[in-house]
Amino acid sequence: MALQAVLLDIDGTLVLSNDAHAQSWVDAFREFGYDVSFEQVRSLIGMGGDQLIPRVVPGLTDEEGDGGAIAQRRKEIFLKHYAPKLSPANGARQLIQHMLQTGLRLIVASSASNQEMEVLLKAAQVDDLLKVTTTSSDAEASKPAPDIVEAALSKLNKPPNQVLMLGDTPYDIKSANMAGVGAIALRCGGFDDATLAGAKAIYDDPADLLAHYADSPLGKNA
Structure with a gap:
């Protein structure tokens, strides 16, 4: 699909x-x-x-x-x-804008608390773009358990095969895969490619993914 x-x-x-x-x-x-x-x-x-x-x-x-x-x-x-003192990842806002322009629904799937989520979205300079989130209060167990991903799928009311996850740690990938969702990984979180095995593709940061969007799992599955 x-x-x-x-x-x-x-x-x-x-x-x-x-x-x-x-x-x-x-x-x-x-x-x-x-x-x-x-x-x-x-x-x-x-x-x-x-x-x-x-x-x-x-x-x-x-x-x-x-x-x-x-x-x-x-x-x-x-x-x-x-x-x-936090800085946004390179190209974060531009990637989010592009995905929204293509008609994708976006939801933040994070173990952050509600208070932290507000701060992090502002630091990423996407607080005006991303309004739907899951936080630690939506799941019993955090990543690498699948609870957060399953909570996000429930909010979206979408099956796993119509969804991809964008993350930066092996725990994002494991959480997504356990819920039946494919994952795209970014290196800007500081994990090497070996630890990100299991992702459908790996890019340096949001800007790198955006530069290769058409050939990425996001573009190919559009």
């Missing part, structure tokens, strides 16, 4: 925020006495706190005790210290 809609990750895909998220986690863990390296956390960015926290410190969860406090503190640190 012809492509009808695109699910959009935002962190690392439309806004260059992955390093900022990683450092926010490191800062928050440190405040609670956990010595966690940037490298240890960076490879897990793309997961929500429910997935990341127990991988970094086994036994902790994002719902109670230190884990819950760390998750809350991480959000506060990110919003106060790092979010104001």
Whole structure:
């Protein structure tokens, strides 16, 4: 079937925020006495706190005790210290505009909180273009679980074979594929091609995808 809609990750895909998220986690863990390296956390960015926290410190969860406090503190640190300095990914707004002009329906499929989502969309300079989103409140488990993608499909009321997902982490790809949705990956989130295996195609950033749009899975399935 012809492509009808695109699910959009935002962190690392439309806004260059992955390093900022990683450092926010490191800062928050440190405040609670956990010595966690940037490298240890960076490879897990793309997961929500429910997935990341127990991988970094086994036994902790994002719902109670230190884990819950760390998750809350991480959000506060990110919003106060790092979010104001974020930059959009190269070509993010132009790609979104082009997809809308072709008639595609767009929905943000992210594990970000509602508060973070508002900030991230503004940082990506697409807050006036993207009005439909899924956030952490729409899914029980974050990526790489398929919940976020399935929630987005439900909001769109579209079958998986009419939809593609645009993301930047292996967790986006796994989440999409588990829900039956094909994925396009971008390198601007900082993951290499080997970790992005499973994507239908890989591009440097939104501008690169836009430059090759006609030959991309987006253009070929139009």
